[in-house]
Amino acid sequence: MTPEEKVQQYLEDGVLPEESDELRQLLEDDELYESYLQYERIDAELKALPRPKLSADFTARVMAALPETPVQTAPDPVVPFSKSVRKERKPHSKQMQWLQRHPGLIAAVLFFSLMSSATLGLWSSASETMTYTKVPGVIVSENEVIVPAGVTVEKDITVQGGDLRIEGTVNGNATAVNGRAYLASAGQVTGELEQIDQMFEWIWYSMKQLF
Secondary structure, three states: OOHHHHHHHHHHHHOOHHHHHHHHHHOOOHHHHHHHHHHHHHHHHHOOOOOOOOOOOOOHHHHHHOOOOOOOOOOOOOOOOOOOHHHHHHOHHHHHHHHHHHHHHHEEEEEEEHHHHHHHHHHHHHHOOOEOOOOHHHHHHHOOEEEEOOOOOOOEEEEOOOOOOOEEEEEOEEEOOOEEEEOOOOOOEEEEEEEEEEHHHHHHHHHHHHO
């Protein structure tokens, strides 16, 4: 068993008192320690995901969709367990064993894949036309939204497909998607000032809005 596999096993099964010294020695390696932190972060994110709510008739609908089992007229012959039979069993690959030990991670990967496909369309639409948060007092000039001096926006403001210039005050987050975000010397943003010009940053931003 490799050191990385040992760390994975400790994360899954827990650490016994007599194994704590061995784990501490393994984590002295910088790469293993970084992998350990990544596994802990993934585990925490998976636990934080909302559990899907199943309808009351979910089990009944699944059972109804299963094919009917054909009636057997005679039982199958019993093959004695022997060395010859044992040899015919193909061992599971390491990849398959890893997938079986991490079903939650596979579900998370599928979830993120579906989210990525959905946000690709949103990213394309955000790149073509400019949309922005409708708030009183802002000025729209061609492909730029301006919060002028003396104007205070009491909410988050987002501009997609254009630039955002802040000369006044934004009491919240200010985000420019597929555009530039400018903060004048007299401007003020109490939250985060973000400029998202990469597709993966847009996917992460969209997921943060969901959770």
